[in-house]
Amino acid sequence: MLYFENDYTEGACSAVLEALIRTNGEKLAPYGDDAYSLSAKEKIREICAAPEAEVYFLTGGTQTNKTVIAGMLQSYEGVIAAQTGHINCHEAGAIELSGHKVLALPHRDGKLDAGEVERFLGTFWGDEAHEHMVFPGMVYISHPTEYGTLYTKAELEALSAVCRANNIPLFLDGARIGYGVMTPESDVSLVDIAALCDVFYIGGTKVGALCGEAVVFPRNNAPKHFKTMIKQNGAMLAKSRLVGVQFDALFTDNVYFRIAENAITKACRLRKILAEKNYRFFIDSPTNQIFVILSDEKLAELRKNVVISFWEKLDERHTVVRFATSWATTDEDVDELEKLL
Amino acid sequence: MLYFENDYTEGACSAVLEALIRTNGEKLAPYGDDAYSLSAKEKIREICAAPEAEVYFLTGGTQTNKTVIAGMLQSYEGVIAAQTGHINCHEAGAIELSGHKVLALPHRDGKLDAGEVERFLGTFWGDEAHEHMVFPGMVYISHPTEYGTLYTKAELEALSAVCRANNIPLFLDGARIGYGVMTPESDVSLVDIAALCDVFYIGGTKVGALCGEAVVFPRNNAPKHFKTMIKQNGAMLAKSRLVGVQFDALFTDNVYFRIAENAITKACRLRKILAEKNYRFFIDSPTNQIFVILSDEKLAELRKNVVISFWEKLDERHTVVRFATSWATTDEDVDELEKLL
Amino acid sequence: MLYFENDYTEGACSAVLEALIRTNGEKLAPYGDDAYSLSAKEKIREICAAPEAEVYFLTGGTQTNKTVIAGMLQSYEGVIAAQTGHINCHEAGAIELSGHKVLALPHRDGKLDAGEVERFLGTFWGDEAHEHMVFPGMVYISHPTEYGTLYTKAELEALSAVCRANNIPLFLDGARIGYGVMTPESDVSLVDIAALCDVFYIGGTKVGALCGEAVVFPRNNAPKHFKTMIKQNGAMLAKSRLVGVQFDALFTDNVYFRIAENAITKACRLRKILAEKNYRFFIDSPTNQIFVILSDEKLAELRKNVVISFWEKLDERHTVVRFATSWATTDEDVDELEKLL
């Protein structure tokens, strides 16, 4: 069986696994004070060119989004997101459970448009009844988006400018940020993100770790007592080494970037194969997720040998599916798939 | 100055005020056990032909929506509402503060369409990832809607059928329900509403009371310990007589319906005048709220003598405004306004 | 039947009722902007000698406690209160529903001791694990307390000093504050309270109004957008005049203080009668609530003619009961009761 279902099918990439093995017997401080967490934070500060950054490690994406958003919003504020944003669709209402509305705006290829955000903010502040409405208190974007698309640097700058003009933070969900920065078409680096966003996270779970996300407040701007917020959100591990060791390994010798690059290389090959074979793309996504329209017969046939993700029904006879590559995808996997397509 | 701004500009209608005066010296039990609350509940049961109904009195609309919705939903559930629903737009995120998402669907003249709701529910239950999504746990509608429009009995039956087929309650926000049932074009009575909905409230604040809303669970189907939920939501008055006496007066000698009828009669006259003078209507609303498009010059001129509500800008030179009549509107008010139009 | 059950048995005191009647037909702005609310706020600022004060009107005690406490605390903070505090015992968990822990400390006659609070704060900040604990973010006291007792000015100064030294606000629940300031033994005035507390409320419901509590932030120190917090807590009345008119009447011609004085005068007479007849007092409370120990036979006998409140069982044959006087208690009521005792 071939696996192109998602980017969290395997365990840890080899560097991460080796680090866990190597450090297993060490006696380390708990609750975020272990030496590997401290070391990993320093490495992340360097890679982001953000020497003032505060970095916190959590274990998963929904947990991270919830803790960051609830931690930064006032009770009367909500978070602006694309209609297709992960927090709006696939987190089981975690944000609302924490008391805050997701203010959903239309998307373009999964992205929020700075002009749209600006108009929304202008309308809100111009409305005489705005005291009876949810205040927009943050902008949330994902990069890559849920459709595998990427913001350009100009788009990110525009969003950042709108946020700063309105004095609200810009939060970037980087669950797959590694794939984003390693995409050749992209002109956005981690340094850009640290400069333009007020908080973001570097995803581990989907980029080679067993679990773990690194939240970065790039300008020493974490909410007061954020550590206690992590605790009360159930997001603090006693053995914080588990995430600390993994991120320390990921940011040693460019492991994070090298494994992300592998996924991108394989995705490019696969995209080319699909194009040559005249498959129809559902959306033009340059990262490690490829959305393709298949006839239902073709889908049934493929599924005998390949695991891929159902995305949505297009019409009565066609289905949108997702092929995802990862740090673990090999050229042999792509060769095999090519034969089947 | 003439007032057509809203339906809560004056104090109480005369029957309510007189009842408050008459009963003021009586020594009554607190927290919902006063004799007038008990009497008013009985009258509401009769008027709704719902002898099993449980009735609770709260003080305002947002509070009522929040307490009812939070009281009936499970933590993993959200409430379906029209994009334009009051809970989605103008309650400052009260529903989300209680932990629940408003699942906003497109509206038609402020109304939810049963077919749209059915499709949404079908898609949700058909989605393999629905365990990662907010479960639809209730349908919320307002009648009259925020645009003054009304559901037909057939539309209400269709919504009720969809809810029952999916085993979720139908909640009707009746902040202006009196105006709804007294509109000649409407074929929906309180008895119909009690039969088709699982919970609804009869608004007092906007129909002649100083404050107060009566929540009705028509088939003895209130959530367990709903009284304690009211308390913990800060919605319980020590002097529950304040609302009990008012509702008892409103439902004695058809006061509620007679004062609502006055608003409708005056609105009909006004609508006719506006039509004759070729004003453009923004929406066709048969109740006590009339939405009209004015040129900005006309608006400025009118405002010298009349208080009306700004609704929204239509374009650079035109504005949508609302004229509202109420139990207190007189023929003289309409005469005066006619001269100014 | 004689009524000494509580201080919210009747409707409104006459000045309040007359004001409601007199203003009923006036057309007033909604949501807190009516002229009477504005006037009442100004009168409260004067009476408190707090020209910078921000004043907000809500409808009941639990609602007010919840909105104020949730509005002033950070998510990781709790509120210190006496074990017997109303928020800890009789508000159905409203504070916890808003996400915050009540940090209960031992009481002395219903009061918090400044030394006890100081020790608690010292221990918290000295604990190495305090990041895993609830941060103390506010001190809540009631004056009079739930036992009818009063803080001395010295005690209030000590609590205020501890709070300021620790940079946390002092919140005084004044549901019965009128009775407190009119007790001859008390050396604490509204001006003192405004000077020593960071937020407090002046209770209307239990001192002559139909409903309503006035929250005072004495030094222009309300949380940002507190009005929207009121809205999202379901605590905002469309017809804000209802509370505005009442408070305007209460603070005109010293009505509030005169009616409170009546309750105190009657309570003093009753206390004297009880002492002369050798009844045992459960606690020494100088305000309008008197806690007496009765044999169960005496209680059964009295209850044939008098409504009083059960407080708690003392032992198998004795019960603690509460006699409460109010603005409505007459000398004839006390005469009658004297005969029965």
Next chain:
Amino acid sequence: MLYFENDYTEGACSAVLEALIRTNGEKLAPYGDDAYSLSAKEKIREICAAPEAEVYFLTGGTQTNKTVIAGMLQSYEGVIAAQTGHINCHEAGAIELSGHKVLALPHRDGKLDAGEVERFLGTFWGDEAHEHMVFPGMVYISHPTEYGTLYTKAELEALSAVCRANNIPLFLDGARIGYGVMTPESDVSLVDIAALCDVFYIGGTKVGALCGEAVVFPRNNAPKHFKTMIKQNGAMLAKSRLVGVQFDALFTDNVYFRIAENAITKACRLRKILAEKNYRFFIDSPTNQIFVILSDEKLAELRKNVVISFWEKLDERHTVVRFATSWATTDEDVDELEKLL
């Protein structure tokens, strides 16, 4: 340096680490559907003699307590716990953040007494004002307790009987349950716990895993859609294999019990040494945590070579400290410590 600080200083025990290495390359389903999670659940059902049990894996203790408690309580309910319970003291208010009060009762050696719980429940239901109070909706105990003490089977049966008579669930926090069941003095097995409790969790983090807790609903009695509750509490791992593989290894060949037994054996040796050397015990705890009173000089001296936990100041010259053993403690560690004591 010697480490007796806690039981989460090292990484994973060898069987767990080996299982993670062995399975790392396997391609497994996410979100709880991986083969190892399924296998581990089956093993837990067998070991608990609870073939109907529903088992869920979460990552840490606070998260588990919060998700279980919030998932099982109604909004108007709180959870009864000992004053010293972990949820009451050291979880940063996580339970309150979810909207529920911890109803703290006095403890005896860290334990709740069934009689005390019964009296509390009786008083609550007997109070006429109980509709204004927090309903007791669950009993929470920890076993071993925060003081390392254990319930006897008789005590657990008594608590279970009180809960069942009052129709509320009994929840056992088993963060260190392995050490509890392997203590020779204990007559309580996992089978007993499954029979007497309504929900409990088997701790992994403190008993040899890198992270992970297994929640067991022994009689197919999980709240509906508990998986979605896990998701919305941010407690679901995409790579659920991480916890599944670990628990599968822990419950293969009795690894869990063998490593727990090691901690108990070492603790017994250490307790004997301390007794022989006339150290004073703060509390009589039979499990892997030993609480000892040291003079401050002795403490300073010891800390040069041993890491132990500060517990609390006893008086001006003495301190209570905790020595903890774990699956990783060796006889050589105890030998070394003996020399230093």
